[in-house]
Amino acid sequence: MAAWAQRLIREKIEVTPGTAVATAVADAILARNVTMRNLDADYQQQDFVIGIEGAQGEDLSNVRTGVEYEVEAAPPAVPGSPPLYAHLIQSSGFAMADDAGDTVFTPLDPSAVIPACTLMLKNGALQQVIAGVRGSLAFTAENGRKPFFRFNRMGRYQAPVAFVAEAHDFSGWPRALDCTPENMFAYTLGGTKLCCRSFNVSDGRQPIVDKYMNCEGTTLGPRRFTGRMTVKWPALATKDLLTQIRNGVTQPLIWTLGTAANTTISISAPKVQIKWAGEQDIEGDLGINLDLVFLPDAGNDEIEIRFL
DSSP states (O other), X not given: OOOGGGOEEEEEEOSSTTSOOOOOGGGXXXXXXXXXXXXXXXXXXXXXXXXXXXXXXXXXXXXXXXXXXXXXXXXXXXXXXXXXXXXXXXTTTEEEEEETTEEEEEEOXXXXXXXXXXXXXXXXXXXXXXXXXXXEEEEEEETTXXXXXXXXXXXXOOOOEEOOOXXXXXXXXXXXXXXXXXXXXXXXXXXXEOOEEEEEEEOOOOEEEOOBTTBOSEEEOOOOOEXXXXXXXXXXXXXXXXXXXXXXXXXXEEEEEOSSTTSOEEEEEEEEEEEEEEEEEETTEEEEEEEEEEEOSSSSOSOEEEEO
């Protein structure tokens, strides 16, 4: 009998996007908060005039398979190498590069082909292999907790096959650092340190399967990076947030977790506009919520994810 605990995800980057590659136990993803959509579709009632009252059957369209899950924003398992989930970031529309030993992700040029992955879903009752999988990306960091990336993945539906039990080993997956003062290297806006309670970013993309009737595959909608931060409201002399909001000021943002080489992850942006999103009671402290809009500076550079 199938058990809930048998649910598992494997993903591997494809050589040719849309052409499936074989996945192995080493391609399993250490994921949490997983939502599998083994068969997702749009339903439309047939609604024929047939002379009798009652429900009619519904036709399926845009049949697809998807999964949403979180992966801890952990450092690479091997110093100087990309993180084990690099292919998930790449297939979310990011270019990956090596910068003097750092692994750096920046948004792909819109004219570039976005890499894709082959996804295997296992749930104890069946398994499916989905090719050409791409998706959207979000990032969340909260005080005292481990930060994580959230991926919304989607591909063309494929019929299930019988479940095959296999042993998977996640001992090689590093854990992320906690967002605590001893681990945080920096959180600055416009060069000013802010006491941060939470910080999140989303790329605003919507994965779409088979957008065209004669061209198959998963495409991603246009990116628009936005986010929110909750911080202790600084003194006016330290940073006049309201005036900056009123004037539409843009400024660089830096979030860096980790203080040692090969254990550090940094998310930065050259031009961020802040927007008023309300005050916040932070356990007795006066806090402020700020919505964030990430703007490109020189093109395809509105955000950078770096593993140091």
